[in-house]
Amino acid sequence: MTRYIIIGAGAVGASLAAEFESHGLDYVLVGRGEQIAHIAAQGLTYRRPGGTRVLALKTADQSSPPALKPGDVLLLTVKTQDVETTSQDWAWLDIPGGGLAATLPIVTFQNGLAAEEIVLRRFDSVHAASILIPARYTRTGEVTVASTPHVGVVTLGRFPHGVDEITHAIVTDLNRAGYLAEARADIRRWKAAKLIHNVGNALELFSDPPEVHAKTAEALAAEAHSILQAASHDPADPSERGVDLSSWRIAEITGDEAGGKSTWQSFVRGTSSEVDYLNGEIVRLARLHGLAAPFNAAVQAAAATLARDGAAPGTRPLNLALPA
Numbered sequence: 001m002t003r004y005i006i007i008g009a010g011a012v013g014a015s016l017a018a019e020f021e022s023h024g025l026d027y028v029l030v031g032r033g034e035q036i037a038h039i040a041a042q043g044l045t046y047r048r049p050g051g052t053r054v055l056a057l058k059t060a061d062q063s064s065p066p067a068l069k070p071g072d073v074l075l076l077t078v079k080t081q082d083v084e085t086t087s088q089d090w091a092w093l094d095i096p097g098g099g100l101a102a103t104l105p106i107v108t109f110q111n112g113l114a115a116e117e118i119v120l121r122r123f124d125s126v127h128a129a130s131i132l133i134p135a136r137y138t139r140t141g142e143v144t145v146a147s148t149p150h151v152g153v154v155t156l157g158r159f160p161h162g163v164d165e166i167t168h169a170i171v172t173d174l175n176r177a178g179y180l181a182e183a184r185a186d187i188r189r190w191k192a193a194k195l196i197h198n199v200g201n202a203l204e205l206f207s208d209p210p211e212v213h214a215k216t217a218e219a220l221a222a223e224a225h226s227i228l229q230a231a232s233h234d235p236a237d238p239s240e241r242g243v244d245l246s247s248w249r250i251a252e253i254t255g256d257e258a259g260g261k262s263t264w265q266s267f268v269r270g271t272s273s274e275v276d277y278l279n280g281e282i283v284r285l286a287r288l289h290g291l292a293a294p295f296n297a298a299v300q301a302a303a304a305t306l307a308r309d310g311a312a313p314g315t316r317p318l319n320l321a322l323p324a
């Protein structure tokens with residue numbers, strides 16, 4: 001059985017560990033700070049639509065990683081801004097008995113387009129995952145996943161393109177663990193499609209009325225789509241999915257307010273946000289191609305200044321001037 005080394009014990013990583021534990025897959029969850037110390041000592045409080053469980057998980061602190069074995073697969077579930085350091089820390093670890101961790105397959109779960117390019121500098125077998133999951137981590141030791149009946153939807157492919165035996169084996173294990181997973185040879189198109197959605201994440205940080213947010217989200221997405229196309233990214237269309245999402249839905253879980261995407265969670269926890277790799281990726285691509293992305297640039301700057309000023313989410317309007 002493959003052992004998965006899940007690096008990053010937040011919303012995506014801890015929920016993967018909880019599902020692997022519940023479905024008999026082998027794994028170790030590697031985290032840092034209070035979060036992993038709490039999970040190791042008291043278990044993970046795992047909230048799902050069917051109820052809340054406290055799960056004892058196999059854990060390690062990043063300061064003393066588990067001894068690696070040939071056949072291990074690394075699942076990278078940190079935010080994009082932590083991918084450079086994390087992949088450097090892991091790539092050059094020895095596998096006792098021979099070889100370096102850089103020879104092991106690694107799966108990048110990050111939103112945006114940057115993670116795979118970073119990891120590919122050190123790892124050969126890079127598998128990119130695009131994950132749709134309403135996972136929330138705002139309280140130490142606790143993760144909520146409100147979707148049902150499947151935990152999340154994962155599209156997975158070898159980066160930059162193709163699928164291999166390892167891709168298929170990981171997809172099989174994710175399906176066993178309760179995810180709706182499929183292998184795709186054109187994973188960059190799926191990552192680009194998800195980014196069009198994620199450029200709207202930052203809107204939850206601002207206090208404008210919902211109808212203004214809805215219009216702003218449309219403008220951000222349209223701008224992202226046209227810049228991605230200009231940069232030859234050809235985002236996938238949802239109709240191309242090989243899995244049926246018709247029964248997949250988000251349920252209400254008592255005790256958690258609605259909304260709360262990953263960017264908002266970072267602000268609530270007072271940690272760094274991924275905005276420079278979401279809206280900032282669109283801005284970067286626009287600049288590389290002699291174009292402009294004014295809406296995404298404005299949202300990136302507004303989120304950055306909110307963080308710079310240590311202001312809480314929801315305390316300022318965005319006040320973005322949209323075309324009539």
Ligand SMILES: NC(=O)C1=CN([C@@H]2O[C@H](COP(=O)(O)OP(=O)(O)OC[C@H]3O[C@@H](n4cnc5c(N)ncnc54)[C@H](OP(=O)(O)O)[C@@H]3O)[C@@H](O)[C@H]2O)C=CC1
Binds near residue numbers: 013135
């Ligand atoms: N949350 C969600 O619902 C979704 C998230 N995603 C994407 O998944 C990726 C992960 O997001 P998410 O799970 O929300 O992020 P979280 O911030 O919840 O979790 C990341 C965890 O990684 C930890 N970490 C950072 N660096 C290291 C390190 N060197 N060693 C060990 N642990 C480390 C962080 O610790 P610390 O807190 O100390 O920084 C944090 O606990 C992101 O790219 C996000 O965009 C995609 C779909 C949905």
Ligand SMILES: CC(C)(CO)C(=O)C(=O)O
Binds near residue numbers: 111131132198
């Ligand atoms: C929850 C989801 C799927 C919504 O955009 C996400 O990708 C995020 O929170 O970053």
